[in-house]
Amino acid sequence: MLVEVVDNYESLSARAAEVVIQQIRKKPDSTIGFATGGTPKGLYDRLIQAHQERGLDFSKLTTFNLDEYVGLPPEHEQSYAHYMWSNLFDHVNVTESRVHIPHGMADDIDEHCQWYERRIQEAGGIDLQILGIGANGHIAFNEPGSSLGSRTRIKTLTSKTVEDNARYFEDPDMVPEYAITMGVGTIMEAEEVLLLASGERKSRAIKKTLEGPLTAMVPASMVQMHRFAHVVLDEEAASRLDYRHHHGIAEPKDDA
Numbered sequence: 001m002l003v004e005v006v007d008n009y010e011s012l013s014a015r016a017a018e019v020v021i022q023q024i025r026k027k028p029d030s031t032i033g034f035a036t037g038g039t040p041k042g043l044y045d046r047l048i049q050a051h052q053e054r055g056l057d058f059s060k061l062t063t064f065n066l067d068e069y070v071g072l073p074p075e076h077e078q079s080y081a082h083y084m085w086s087n088l089f090d091h092v093n094v095t096e097s098r099v100h101i102p103h104g105m106a107d108d109i110d111e112h113c114q115w116y117e118r119r120i121q122e123a124g125g126i127d128l129q130i131l132g133i134g135a136n137g138h139i140a141f142n143e144p145g146s147s148l149g150s151r152t153r154i155k156t157l158t159s160k161t162v163e164d165n166a167r168y169f170e171d172p173d174m175v176p177e178y179a180i181t182m183g184v185g186t187i188m189e190a191e192e193v194l195l196l197a198s199g200e201r202k203s204r205a206i207k208k209t210l211e212g213p214l215t216a217m218v219p220a221s222m223v224q225m226h227r228f229a230h231v232v233l234d235e236e237a238a239s240r241l242d243y244r245h246h247h248g249i250a251e252p253k254d255d256a
């Protein structure tokens, strides 16, 4: 694992942007896996800037998003489709037919999940998958207890997630209880994963993910099995690590 610790959220976003921009420049027809949430917003702002000021070309990319709420149409403000278009895709020159986000209103969800998996295969797999991490160690909507070999499927949201989301919805009936999510197994097939974590709130999950045992109780710990996991942390997210990670190796901080 390549673990980089930078000062703060700004530096983390800048470093993540370098990695993604380098990938797009090296292979303009890359397949990139995108994530939602607060963490990648700074990265997306920098990608927009690179497009607008330096002509970074998104037109040949194929994209796959990690997850989407079941029951929300793409135009709903809380949908991840809406997040992706408003935070990134509307501001760069993506080709709409090559953008993939699970459809929360699919008639047959199981069939849709299988189609999503097939589309990833047909695109030749994901070159670079951007990932956030939940404070409980989830990746995408693979909550603790998710199979580490799982594929794209429907998952029940934890009661905590449902509770946390309720404040964003005027109509309580619209608060999602399920999501479609790429599986841990799907995510781990990406050529490279880029896991980003910022802030003290993530420090316990990061400690368990990088230095704890591989366990379905911390689905993100599966990055230990990945052939090229790149982890970028800010100092707060890294604050509970017992090891100093550098150049793909780890040495105890306190080796007296």
Ligand code: PGA
Residues within 6 Å of the ligand: 036, 037, 038, 039, 040, 132, 133, 134, 135, 138, 139, 140
């Ligand atoms: P966040 O979410 O980036 O909003 O913290 C990450 C996640 O829960 O996967």
